[in-house]
Amino acid sequence: MLRPLPLATAAILSGPVLLGLLGTVLPAVGLGPLGTGLTLDPVREVLAWPGLPQAMALSLTSGLLSTLGALAVAMLILAGWHGTRAFTLLERLLSPLLAVPHAAAALGLAFLIAPSGWIARLPALALGWDVPPDLLIVQDRLGLALTAGLIAKELPFLLLMMLAALGQTDQRRRMAVARSLGQGRVAGWVKTVFPSLYAQVRLPVLVVLVYAMTNVDVALILGPNTPPTLSVQVTRWMTDPDLGQRAVAAAGAVVQLGLVLAALLAWQMGERLTARLGRAWVWSGRGLAERAARAAGLALGVLSALSILLGIAALALWSVAAGWRFPDLVPEALSARNWMRFGPEMLEVAGDTLALAAVSTAVSLLLVIGCLEAEHRFGLTVGQRALWLLYLPLLIPQVAFLPGLVAAAGSVGLGPSWPLVALGHVVFVLPYVFLSLSGPFRAWDGRLARVAAGLGARPDAVLWRLRLPMLLAPVLTAVAVGMAVSVGQYLPTLLLGGGRVSTLATEAVALAAGGNRRAIGIWGLGQTLAAFLPFALALLVPALVWRDRRGLRHG
Amino acid sequence: MAEGLRLEGVRLSQGERSLLEIDACVPPGTVTTLMGPSGSGKSTLLSFVMGDLAPGFRAEGRVTLDGRDLTGLAPEARHIGILYQDPLLFPHLDVAANLAFGLPRGGRRAARRAAVEAALSEVALEGYGPRDPATLSGGQAARVALMRVLLSAPRALLLDEPFSKLDAELRAQMRELVFDRARVAAIPVLLVTHDAADAEAAGGPVIRL
Numbered sequence: 001m002l003r004p005l006p007l008a009t010a011a012i013l014s015g016p017v018l019l020g021l022l023g024t025v026l027p028a029v030g031l032g033p034l035g036t037g038l039t040l041d042p043v044r045e046v047l048a049w050p051g052l053p054q055a056m057a058l059s060l061t062s063g064l065l066s067t068l069g070a071l072a073v074a075m076l077i078l079a080g081w082h083g084t085r086a087f088t089l090l091e092r093l094l095s096p097l098l099a100v101p102h103a104a105a106a107l108g109l110a111f112l113i114a115p116s117g118w119i120a121r122l123p124a125l126a127l128g129w130d131v132p133p134d135l136l137i138v139q140d141r142l143g144l145a146l147t148a149g150l151i152a153k154e155l156p157f158l159l160l161m162m163l164a165a166l167g168q169t170d171q172r173r174r175m176a177v178a179r180s181l182g183q184g185r186v187a188g189w190v191k192t193v194f195p196s197l198y199a200q201v202r203l204p205v206l207v208v209l210v211y212a213m214t215n216v217d218v219a220l221i222l223g224p225n226t227p228p229t230l231s232v233q234v235t236r237w238m239t240d241p242d243l244g245q246r247a248v249a250a251a252g253a254v255v256q257l258g259l260v261l262a263a264l265l266a267w268q269m270g271e272r273l274t275a276r277l278g279r280a281w282v283w284s285g286r287g288l289a290e291r292a293a294r295a296a297g298l299a300l301g302v303l304s305a306l307s308i309l310l311g312i313a314a315l316a317l318w319s320v321a322a323g324w325r326f327p328d329l330v331p332e333a334l335s336a337r338n339w340m341r342f343g344p345e346m347l348e349v350a351g352d353t354l355a356l357a358a359v360s361t362a363v364s365l366l367l368v369i370g371c372l373e374a375e376h377r378f379g380l381t382v383g384q385r386a387l388w389l390l391y392l393p394l395l396i397p398q399v400a401f402l403p404g405l406v407a408a409a410g411s412v413g414l415g416p417s418w419p420l421v422a423l424g425h426v427v428f429v430l431p432y433v434f435l436s437l438s439g440p441f442r443a444w445d446g447r448l449a450r451v452a453a454g455l456g457a458r459p460d461a462v463l464w465r466l467r468l469p470m471l472l473a474p475v476l477t478a479v480a481v482g483m484a485v486s487v488g489q490y491l492p493t494l495l496l497g498g499g500r501v502s503t504l505a506t507e508a509v510a511l512a513a514g515g516n517r518r519a520i521g522i523w524g525l526g527q528t529l530a531a532f533l534p535f536a537l538a539l540l541v542p543a544l545v546w547r548d549r550r551g552l553r554h555g
Numbered sequence: 556m557a558e559g560l561r562l563e564g565v566r567l568s569q570g571e572r573s574l575l576e577i578d579a580c581v582p583p584g585t586v587t588t589l590m591g592p593s594g595s596g597k598s599t600l601l602s603f604v605m606g607d608l609a610p611g612f613r614a615e616g617r618v619t620l621d622g623r624d625l626t627g628l629a630p631e632a633r634h635i636g637i638l639y640q641d642p643l644l645f646p647h648l649d650v651a652a653n654l655a656f657g658l659p660r661g662g663r664r665a666a667r668r669a670a671v672e673a674a675l676s677e678v679a680l681e682g683y684g685p686r687d688p689a690t691l692s693g694g695q696a697a698r699v700a701l702m703r704v705l706l707s708a709p710r711a712l713l714l715d716e717p718f719s720k721l722d723a724e725l726r727a728q729m730r731e732l733v734f735d736r737a738r739v740a741a742i743p744v745l746l747v748t749h750d751a752a753d754a755e756a757a758g759g760p761v762i763r764l
Contacts (some may be wrong), residue, residue, distance in 0.1 A: 379610035447639055452607055453630035454637045455657025455707040465656075469647045550689035551646030 003378065004125055005370035009430070010389055017425050020367075021257075023404025023411075028251040031545060032407060042251035051227025058223070059230045063213030063263060064222035066150035071205060071240045073151065074158040075302065076297030078166070079189035091163070093305040094156040099480075099531045100308060101488035103508045106221040107524040108311020109320065110138045111517070113145060118314055133201040139224050146223040150212045152304045158201070161526035164439075165200035169193055182341040184290040193281055195275070202552060203387065207394040209267060213260055217490035217505065221512045230256050231399040232274065235495075238403050238495060249403050257400040267369055274336050291526050300534055304414045318521030333440060338518040346504070346526045353503040353530055355491075356418075357486035364433045364482050371434070372441045374464055390434055393427045409496075416498025416514070424492040426484075433482040440474035441467075470552065472545060476538035484531040504530055558621055559583050560604075562741040565616035567603060572610075574599060575764055579742035581711070586734055586757035588746045589763030597747040601713050604745070605637060606630040618757045620743075636669050636709035636719040638733070642673050642700035644688035650675070651684030652697055657707030674702040678710055678732070694725045698732070705736055714746040718753060730756045 006208065025033040030039035043108040066214060073361075081087040097105075116132035124132070138145050173192045178188030219229040227233065234256055237249035319338055320322070321331035376381060402424070409420055425523050448470075449462045459464070497506075504527035510522050546552040559582040567574040574596035581587040591597050607612050607630050618625045627632055636657075654671045662670075675683055680699040688696060697717075704712065717733065718726045731763050733756060737744045746757055754761045 176597070363660070380612075423578065445643070448643055448645065450602075450607065450637060451643050451704075452645075452656070453607070453631075454605065454635055454709065454713075455636065456631050456659070458629075458631050466645055467646075470645070471648075542558065546647060548646055549687050551568070551644075551687070 001371055005367065005374050007378065009340045009371050009388075010365045013389055013427060013430060016424070017393050017401050019408045020401030020403075020405035021396065023406075023408035024250050024253045024257075025403060025404070026250075027102070027247045027404075027407060028254045030247065032247070034187060041502070042247040045248045045372060046251045046255055049233070051233065052230075052255075052298070053231040055233055056228045056255075058143045058146075058227075059256070059259060060214045060263060062147045062150065062219075062223070062229065063209055064267075066147045066154065067205065067211045067267075067334075069147070069151040070154040070158050071515050072163055072207060072302045073155055073297065075190065075194060077195070077301045078162060078187070079186040080294035082166070082171075082189075082416045089481040090298070090301050090305070091159075093309070094301065096535075097305060097308050097483045098156040098160060099535055100153070100312065101484070101527045102153055102215065102503060103217040103221065103488070103490060103533050104309060104524040104527040104531075106149050106218045106307050107508060107512060107520055108313075108315045109145075109149045109152065109307055110221055110311075110512075111520075112307060112311045112315035113148075114138045118310065118329070119459045121327050121329055123132050123371060125329065130327060136145055137224060143223055146219055146229075146306075146385070149218055150215075152307045153190055153209045153218070154212065155304045158204065159225070161201045161204040162197055165197055166193075168200060169196045171197075184287045185287075186293040187288040190288070191278070195278065203395075204393050206264065206267070207391060209263065210260055210395055210397055211388070213263060214256060214399050216399060216494075217509050218273040220509055222397070230259065231397070234399050235491065235494070239499065246403070246407070250407075253403050254398060260397050281430045283470040292333050304486050308510035312525070315521045315524040316526070318517045319525050321518065321521075324357075338522060342522045346507075346522050349502055350526050350530050351502055351506055351525075352501075353487055353505070354483070355531070356422055356425060356503060357429075357483040357530075357534075360422050360429050360486050361420075361433065361479055363426050364430040365437075367430060368478070369435055369475075370436045371442075372438060374443075377448075377459055390431045394431055397490045398428075402491060406495050406498075416496055416500060418497070418501055420495055421497045421501045424496040425489055428489060428492065429485045430484050431481040433555070435476045436481045437471075437474055437478040440471055444471060445496075473552070474539070474541040476541055477535075480534035480538040487527060559585075560745060561619045562604070562615050563619065565603070565614065565618065566748065567599055568613050575761065577764075579745075579758075579762060581745055583743050584723065584738050584741040586737065586744040586746055588686045588748060588754040588757050588761045590748060590751070590754055590758060590761055592749065595764040597764065599713060599717055601637065601745070601747060604713060605635060606633055617718075622695055633710070634709060634710040635713060636704035636711070637681040637713040637715065638700060638704060640716045640718070641721045642688075642693075642696035642739070644686060644696055644699060644703075646693075648688070650680075650688055650691070652739065653688060653699060654684075654703050654706055657703055659708055670706065674706050675699075677714055678702055693721060694729070697721065698723075700731075701736065705740060709742060712740075712744045713740055714744060714748075716748050716750075717746075719748070727756075734758070746761060 023032070028042050030041065076085070077090060081090065112121070115135050115137055118241065120132060123129070146246070174192040175188055178192045179185065214231045216231050216235050219232050223229050230252065234249050236253040237245045237252055239279070284288060317331065320334045320336065322333040322337065324331035324334040375447055384439055406416065415422060444467055448466055452462045452466055488505060492503055493503050493506050504523060506525040508527050510519070511523055544550070556713055559580060562577050562579045564578060577589060577600065589597055589600070599608070599612055602608050604618055606625065606628060608614055614710045620633065644650070645656065647655065651671050654674055655667060655761070658667055658670060669685065675681055678701070680695060680698060681697070688699070691699065714733070721729055730753065746753060748754060
């Protein structure tokens with residue numbers, strides 16, 4: 001029962017990805033059920049699309065710049081402030097932002113930085129403008145708004161990943177040595193701690209790079225329109241009513257995949273170059289402008305957190321705004337009318353969204369617990385290769401394999417449907433559930449199991465009566481992480497559901513084009529709350545259940 | 556003599572490295588002490604006797620308990636209790652549920668409760684049943700751990716440096732209590748320690764590794 005689970009999980013993770021890639025490549029060259037025989041026509045059509053060079057450039061620049069930016073800010077924050085009170089504060093500010101869905105964060109940011117948004121109203125009030133400035137800030141041609149939004153949203157992820165890995169780098173003693181040798185705080189940290197820390201978080205960094213290059217939801221909201229990023233264009237071809245465009249979409253996805261592989265290669269060369277430059281820097285003995293570096297880290301961290309927090313505040317305020325004219329900083333009056341108008345439908349879709357999240361997370365959790373327990377019972381060691389497998393669905397762009405997966409499922413009579421969407425969500429939820437739960441699960445004191453065995457308890461009893469109850473808090477946290485991931489999924493829901501499965505993510509993104517700020521406020525806020533609700537329960541339930549058990553506080 | 560715990564031609568190795576070789580017989584009601592420096596494979600031997608040797612270790616020879624060959628039996632089927640230096644009470648269960656955890660199945664609910672209550676009063680912890688284990692003192696927790704393993708009616712008891720974390724006064728008390736109880740229960744006890752005073756208090760044969 002338990003022994004084949006790790007293999008089954010590997011199949012669930014890699015099967016859809018590999019099948020999807022195959023299903024993408026075949027139609028791109030005219031093969032497969034809809035194909036007309038081997039041809040390069042779809043590829044030619046993509047290459048003939050006039051927007052292609054700029055779309056590719058956009059994907060590359062927004063992806064690389066936002067990853068570099070988020071990584072640099074995370075590094076500056078940790079180097080300059082780890083262990084201080086300011087850091088604790090910043091960590092508390094940024095951690096919850098991890099749960100904010102990408103689409104909601106992007107919608108909020110748009111409310112903030114648009115020419116008619118909150119920020120522009122400050123100079124407008126001071127200078128007496130009564131119309132918004134005629135500037136293309138959101139959806140600018142260079143993708144700067146998109147890049148900024150991605151930095152703000154990925155910073156919490158990278159910071160928390162680095163923080164989790166920091167324990168294994170012996171940073172305290174390294175820093176003590178580095179500083180006693182005359183290095184400043186930031187320079188010493190970057191020289192001695194960062195290299196081994198980066199090695200630990202390399203896969204998550206690559207995940208961010210791939211996501212930033214190929215995401216569709218944030219790019220639709222904050223990215224330019226004519227032309228959009230390549231992934232957005234592929235999605236347009238994919239959802240075109242003309243089925244003939246599917247082959248073009250497949251060819252575009254192949255181009256996108258190639259672009260990502262090229263970027264990953266370039267990133268790897270950049271890593272080597274950085275390592276070489278770093279060694280030269282160490283040899284030079286030079287330090288850094290410590291105060292400037294620390295100030296920059298703190299300022300950028302706070303700015304990043306505020307941009308998302310204020311964005312959500314703007315969503316919330318618009319959702320209850322009656323009238324809100326341009327330069328005013330707050331609405332003229334608050335009213336429940338927007339909620340009466342859009343609320344019921346939003347809540348209904350929120351229910352569907354959470355149901356989908358609950359099902360895909362439950363499936364993922366069962367598989368993950370099964371894998372971890374099998375690893376424990378049969379002494380299976382999970383090597384580096386298994387870790388890559390876990391990251392596979394996150395490292396292959398969604399837009400490159402989902403179109404193929406739809407085609408592959410269709411060819412065996414599995415049309416776009418709710419179960420297909422749920423299965424698709426499992427592929428993306430499972431890795432995060434695994435990453436979240438595996439640490440606490442493996443760290444559980446194995447001597448407790450031996451004591452229990454000595455008392456006659458079977459392995460199943462040890463799992464259900466000891467291990468899982470004691471791990472209630474981390475299990476629920478993993479559930480919350482999984483559900484937040486599911487609530488945030490846009491492209492899998494859109495493509496695997498064939499447009500017929502609506503969730504808060506698909507509806508919120510669809511509304512973004514319309515420009516009804518009150519509706520966007522309600523749906524964006526709804527998506528944020530749906531992602532937060534499980535986290536609130538994950539904090540509350542263990543505290544209530546184990547309120548009389550001191551040994552179980554702090555996890 | 557088939558009674559007691561017998562280690563016959565046991566050889567433990569890790570990869571190419573041989574850890575220890577031992578032949579021993581622990582009669583019921585007596586304590587045999589195993590002494591050796593850290594890294595000599597003492598704890599590995601206990602794992603082997605318990606039946607969950609970590610992967611990477613190899614073992615030859617066999618262990619019998621009251622004449623029954625334990626080879627291939629699952630840990631929970633061996634009826635061998637173990638005490639570590641930490642009491643390892645289950646933190647999510649109250650003290651009484653910890654004690655009830657290992658009670659052999661069967662019997663009425665009232666009888667099981669009575670057994671737990673009796674065990675508590677035997678170690679001067681009457682009324683501690685509903686307590687959170689995290690609120691017990693070190694000595695109290697150690698006594699609960701001892702009664703928990705004894706209530707499960709083990710056929711042998713392994714002690715893995717069980718007194719090393721207690722302060723001197725408590726240590727003497729716990730030694731007396733543990734050895735006393737084991738004698739009353741008439742089960743073989745295998746003690747692993749690097750404290751010569753433990754071996755002396757145990758009063759049985761000492762095997763040096």
